[in-house]
Amino acid sequence: MVELSGVLVVIETSAGDARDASLEALTAARELTGGGSLTALVVGSGIEAVAGAIQADRVLIADAPELERYTADGYSKAIEAAIESVNPKLVLLGGTTSGRDLGPYLSAKAGANCLSDCVALRWDDDTLVGTRPVYQGKLLSDVSYVPESTAFAVVRGGTFEAAEAGQPGSVESLPVEFSAGDLRVELTDVTIPPAGAVDLEGAETIVAGGRGLGSQENFLLVEQLAEALGGAVGATRAVTDLGWRPHYEQIGQTGKTVKPKLYFAVGISGAVQHLVGMQGAETVVAINRDPDAPIFKLAQIGVVGDLNELLPALISEIQAARG
Ligand SMILES: Cc1cc2nc3c(=O)[nH]c(=O)nc-3n(C[C@H](O)[C@H](O)[C@H](O)COP(=O)(O)OP(=O)(O)OC[C@H]3O[C@@H](n4cnc5c(N)ncnc54)[C@H](O)[C@@H]3O)c2cc1C
Secondary structure, X not given: OOOOOOEEEEEEEEOOEEOHHHHHHHHHHHOOOOOOOEEEEEEXXXXXXXXXXXXXXXXXXXXXXHHOOOOXXXXXXXXXXXXXXXXXXXXXXXXXXXXXXXXHHHHHHHOOOEEEEEOEEEEEOOEEEEEEEEOOOOEEEEXXXXXXXXXXXXXXXXXXXXXXXXXXXXXXXXXXXXXXXXXXXXXXXXOOOOOOOOOOOOOOEEEEEOHHHOOOHHHHHHHHHHHHHOOEEEEOHHHHHOXXXXXXXXXXXXXXXXXOOEEEEEOOOXXXXXXXXXXXXXXXXXXXXXXXXXXXXXXXEEEEOOHHHHHHHHHHHHHHHOO
């Protein structure tokens, strides 16, 4: 039997950059090598510059046009090739939509287990222990197993600090050849946030709006406040379901997990499914006309009032203060 050692972290790329969630997984991985080495697999197309800035003992580059966009078939082929070359004890993925898709997929193919949505991970001797939030983040539960082959885990986004750029120990190309029929899914369309839009998952300031805005048009107030603060716009599921805002702006259980320094919740009731996506924010400011709205339990600053009056006043004060 081949001896397994160290950790392999999958670094996803987007528009020529490593994705934050992957860099967070890289941070988590450092604690888990158990004396073995830390290998990063950078996946994408035209990604040499990204690979050169990943702080790992060894960096493998799977660079192919077929890997420009995520498909489970394409990425799993690259990762399986890396596993064969590295024989890691553990493969760690970031909590992106694709990472959450790949972890269970790869582990099922390998007949192994995957610990998903982990906010902490450790080895207790040969037992891999993952800590996961349950009941909408009200409790933490430890899940564990003793892997008999390479184990898989997915780290929850926004939990670990993203690893800083640095010099890799070595950089090698990992050839991945694709033949007809390898990719069973054809990607026909990708919706990309408009240029200039601030990335929600990496944003330090977020202004999120809820159904209390009353209409799609009224979201202009949220956009203006976000612009005045140099922040990103977020939304609740009620809003994205109504079609007022695109789905990539949704925050919460079935949307994005964010961890900004400042989070404005405007016209948002504070349902648990929303809170799990933003409870890592350092400071929450809530504006709601209902003094009993659950969001006030989480907010450090709560303003009870009508957003239609408060937001225009706040926006012009901030604009005036910023000159
Ligand atoms: C399986 C599942 C997954 C889900 N996933 C998510 C998720 O990922 N993200 C998410 O957000 N939700 C999610 N939800 C939905 C969630 O349960 C709530 O329905 C949703 O978050 C409510 O959105 P809201 O706060 O915008 O709307 P509401 O709950 O309708 O709240 C609107 C708020 O606006 C206030 N308001 C109204 N008018 C004004 C005014 N003029 N001035 C000031 N305040 C005003 C009201 O007092 C109220 O508190 C999920 C639900 C389920 C079942």
